[in-house]
Amino acid sequence: MPQLCNGNQVITPTNGEASLARETGAKLASVLESDQKQGVRITVTSGSTTQELALPPSAVRLLAGALAELGQGHSVALTSLQAELTSQQAADLLNVSRPHLVKLLDEGAIPCRKVGTHRRVPLADLLAYKADHLARRHAALDELQALSQDLGMGY
Incomplete structure (x- = not known):
């Protein structure tokens, strides 16, 4: 995987990942439309482990933007502006x-x-x-x- 800077990776989605990102991004966008000032609580399940997470509004907007780009098949990298x-x-x-x-x-x-x-x-x-x-x-x-x-x- 190509490196951007400070060890951050450029993520390029497969066709299947792009499709899933479009679907998930659309659901997340509808949540954002209903209430943009509150954070979002999501449930994450991996195998037998389930955890509920609280995401601040800024993280939700960032995630929605990343999913939108991935959903279009675009490569994405997350890098701090201080990099x-x-x-x-x-x-x-x-x-x-x-x-x-x-x-x-x-x-x-x-x-x-x-x-x-x-x-x-x-x-x-x-x-x-x-x-x-x-x-x-x-x-x-x-x-x-x-x-x-x-x-x-x-x-």
């Missing part, structure tokens, strides 16, 4: 080459720290950079669209 990524993991998340990411890190566009000769990139900072970069791309496209309209270019 640090290697430069390769960060490059993969941004869908850029590692040398390009290193250039961004050296320019200070994305904060990082060095552990020996290796760079570590805080996930929260990387996600903030990604969101800002996407917003700037959309603004540039909107500006280009407005210019083409003004010039009557027919786009």
Whole structure:
């Protein structure tokens, strides 16, 4: 199984698991619709052991989101925003080459720290950079669209 960071695994569902996730996710979503402020109590049975668990609302929302993604056959990983990524993991998340990411890190566009000769990139900072970069791309496209309209270019 591929590793994301800090030992966290990327989970890719089989077709059977995706089907079960869709079914369970739909049931959990209906519970969430009825009362989003309260936690949920669930009964877990494994073999001859049965236990009742109380889940806080935030955990229920997280579980429902994970089940929805798994139900669509998507891979899922749970990682803390305080996690640090290697430069390769960060490059993969941004869908850029590692040398390009290193250039961004050296320019200070994305904060990082060095552990020996290796760079570590805080996930929260990387996600903030990604969101800002996407917003700037959309603004540039909107500006280009407005210019083409003004010039009557027919786009």
